[in-house]
Amino acid sequence: MTEKPLISIEGIARRYPAPGRQTTTIFENLWLPIRRGEFVCMIGHSGCGKTTVLNILAGLDAPSDGEVIVDGKAISGPSLDRAVIFQSHALLPWRTVLGNVAFAVKSRWPKRAKEAIEEQARRFIELVGLGGSERKRPAELSGGMKQRVGIARALSIEPKILLMDEPFSALDALTRGTLQDEVRRICLDTGQTTFMITHDVDEAIYLADRIVLMTNGPGARIAEIVENPLPRERSRIDLHRHPHYYALRNHLIDFLVTRSRTLRDQPADGHDPRHPPVVRPSAAPELVVTTPGDAATLPLAAAHKH
Amino acid sequence: MHRSQSLRAGLVSLVILAVFLTVWHLATRGTGATAGMDPEYAKLMGLTATQGKSAMPGPLDVAATLWGHLSDPFYVRGTNDMGIGIQIGWSIARVAAGYLLAVLVAIPVGFLIGMSPLMSRALDPFIQIMKPISPLAWMPLALYTIKDSGLSAIFVIFICSLWPMLINTAFGVANVRKEWLNVARTLEVGTFRRAFQVILPAAAPTILTGMRISIGIAWLVIVAAEMLVGGTGIGYFVWNEWNNLSITNVITAILVIGLVGMVLDQALARVARLVTFPE
Ligand SMILES: Nc1ncnc2c1ncn2[C@@H]1O[C@H](COP(=O)(O)OP(=O)(O)OP(=O)(O)O)[C@@H](O)[C@H]1O
Ligand SMILES: [Mg+2]
Numbered sequence: 268m269t270e271k272p273l274i275s276i277e278g279i280a281r282r283y284p285a286p287g288r289q290t291t292t293i294f295e296n297l298w299l300p301i302r303r304g305e306f307v308c309m310i311g312h313s314g315c316g317k318t319t320v321l322n323i324l325a326g327l328d329a330p331s332d333g334e335v336i337v338d339g340k341a342i343s344g345p346s347l348d349r350a351v352i353f354q355s356h357a358l359l360p361w362r363t364v365l366g367n368v369a370f371a372v373k374s375r376w377p378k379r380a381k382e383a384i385e386e387q388a389r390r391f392i393e394l395v396g397l398g399g400s401e402r403k404r405p406a407e408l409s410g411g412m413k414q415r416v417g418i419a420r421a422l423s424i425e426p427k428i429l430l431m432d433e434p435f436s437a438l439d440a441l442t443r444g445t446l447q448d449e450v451r452r453i454c455l456d457t458g459q460t461t462f463m464i465t466h467d468v469d470e471a472i473y474l475a476d477r478i479v480l481m482t483n484g485p486g487a488r489i490a491e492i493v494e495n496p497l498p499r500e501r502s503r504i505d506l507h508r509h510p511h512y513y514a515l516r517n518h519l520i521d522f523l524v525t526r527s528r529t530l531r532d533q534p535a536d537g538h539d540p541r542h543p544p545v546v547r548p549s550a551a552p553e554l555v556v557t558t559p560g561d562a563a564t565l566p567l568a569a570a571h572k573h
Numbered sequence: 574m575h576r577s578q579s580l581r582a583g584l585v586s587l588v589i590l591a592v593f594l595t596v597w598h599l600a601t602r603g604t605g606a607t608a609g610m611d612p613e614y615a616k617l618m619g620l621t622a623t624q625g626k627s628a629m630p631g632p633l634d635v636a637a638t639l640w641g642h643l644s645d646p647f648y649v650r651g652t653n654d655m656g657i658g659i660q661i662g663w664s665i666a667r668v669a670a671g672y673l674l675a676v677l678v679a680i681p682v683g684f685l686i687g688m689s690p691l692m693s694r695a696l697d698p699f700i701q702i703m704k705p706i707s708p709l710a711w712m713p714l715a716l717y718t719i720k721d722s723g724l725s726a727i728f729v730i731f732i733c734s735l736w737p738m739l740i741n742t743a744f745g746v747a748n749v750r751k752e753w754l755n756v757a758r759t760l761e762v763g764t765f766r767r768a769f770q771v772i773l774p775a776a777a778p779t780i781l782t783g784m785r786i787s788i789g790i791a792w793l794v795i796v797a798a799e800m801l802v803g804g805t806g807i808g809y810f811v812w813n814e815w816n817n818l819s820i821t822n823v824i825t826a827i828l829v830i831g832l833v834g835m836v837l838d839q840a841l842a843r844v845a846r847l848v849t850f851p852e
Contacts, residue, residue, distance in 0.1 A: 325759055326758075326759070327755055327758060327759065344758075345758045345759045345760075345761060346759075346761065347759075347760060347761050349759070350759065351755075351759045353752055353755070353756070355752055357750075357752035357753060357755065357756050359753060359756070359771065359774070359775075360850040360851065360852050361774045361775075361848075361850040370760070370770070371760055374760035374761060374762050374766075375760070404850070404851070405852075406850070406851035406852060424760070
């Protein structure tokens with residue numbers, strides 16, 4: 268990997284004071300580079316600190332240790348370069364759909380004329396398929412439509428990085444599927460760098476280039492990073508027909524069911540938080556791409572470009 | 574369905590009004606001359622006793638008086654004899670002045686308290702002590718320092734309208750949903766724009782609830798304040814008519830006070846509806 272990553276999470280930790288002058292460590296020593304144009308999903312059990320990681324990336328929260336480097340600079344707070352799609356959509360209920368998106372556009376380009384701002388807002392409302400609902404207020408929209416407005420608002424400021432916290436978890440399966448298609452299409456078309464949290468294994472398989480697995484908290488860490496073996500051109504409908512699909516899915520489920528706990532209590536031998544193992548599950552027996560300090564597995568890895 | 578219900582409710586209101594007026598009329602109807610009364614006592618009681626006329630005016634007397642007042646509300650025949658419209662006008666003007674002053678102080682200060690946990694805790698003891706003081710308790714102090722009865726009444730209105738607005742503004746501002754503030758933060762919205770385009774609209778319904786409580790209290794207090802300071806105003810009018818033993822005029826004034834209070838409240842309710850957003 269010679270290209271410098273767009274985002275580099277460098278040894279961050281988050282601690283909260285606990286009763287009796289103690290501190291609880293939610294997670295620590297998290298290292299993760301994210302390349303430009305990459306779609307990274309993070310999976311882990313409830314309470315392991317996923318939202319906290321995302322808030323730190325967004326600049327809404329500060330790490331207790333370590334730092335996050337974006338574009339060569341340590342971040343010190345929220346920025347228009349990093350747009351957030353909130354789990355609870357977080358629309359301003361007194362503004363219309365257009366007003367909500369235009370609020371973001373105006374924040375990005377304060378000097379633009381009103382017409383140009385509305386034009387840009389309309390373009391992104393159209394993009395998420397809400398053309399015609401510009402004058403509606405959030406209360407008049409369904410859950411899926413609200414989430415679309417949230418997506419339009421985040422994309423309309425043309426951010427370098429898109430951060431999403433379980434954006435579709437509150438939606439029914441059908442709406443979720445449609446929105447996943449749309450987000451994937453938009454991200455592929457624009458080469459959007461995206462970091463997304465999810466609980467849904469299939470969502471991660473469909474959307475992500477790499478899937479980051481977090482062990483349980485407290486004291487969570489990155490257990491491993493799974494590379495998606497599915498081709499970039501994949502469709503949600505026949506995902507399950509792909510030869511590697513079940514290997515990948517079983518690996519993820521297996522992690523969530525047992526290994527997320529065992530790996531917290533007993534880290535794998537030679538686990539290096541700076542270079543967590545990278546795994547690429549496939550129909551053939553699992554292929555370990557790189558395990559630091561374990562050269563024996565490297566011949567298999569030679570097939571890949573790392 | 575909905576319409577027929579409001580129609581029926583209106584009908585029931587009319588029936589209740591009719592029953593009330595009938596009972597009132599019957600209860601205050603003359604009872605006939607009383608014989609066998611001690612003549613000394615009869616002389617003391619005047620017409621009430623000798624002609625069997627009740628001291629309480631009936632609804633017809635009040636209606637006639639009300640009509641009299643409403644057909645000529647703005648006459649001035651000397652300092653103690655002015656139309657009810659002029660008296661009400663004085664009261665409304667005092668309430669408006671004190672209330673608007675309170676708005677100008679309470680909303681910015683409430684914003685400050687709501688935004689800053691430090692100021693909130695620093696000012697809390699003062700607010701807690703000042704809030705339960707009856708506004709009329711300030712009257713002597715106001716009269717002594719301001720030395721003007723009209724201004725003192727305005728000051729009392731100011732003081733009593735202040736607290737509900739201040740507390741509600743601070744509460745509304747402090748409880749703006751975190752996620753809306755986070756939206757503003759991730760969009761790098763400046764302080765000024767955040768205050769006016771995120772916090773103010775988010776807190777507006779709570780602020781208006783406070784303003785509505787305040788106008789209600791202000792209208793309650795102005796009557797008492799004007800009874801104390803005298804001179805002009807509907808409160809003075811009531812007191813003056815009591816001294817004239819004109820119960821009819823007192824009842825008329827009571828009705829007018831209620832009507833004006835309702836109009837003030839409804840006006841603010843309408844504004845509140847404008848700034849309320851469904852979630
Ligand atoms: N202000 C706080 N004080 C103490 N502990 C906190 C605070 N905020 C969060 N935590 C703890 O941090 C941990 C991580 O929270 P976080 O919201 O990041 O979890 P999560 O992985 O996003 O969970 P979920 O999947 O349920 O959204 C939780 O165990 C929570 O109890
Ligand atoms: Mg979360």
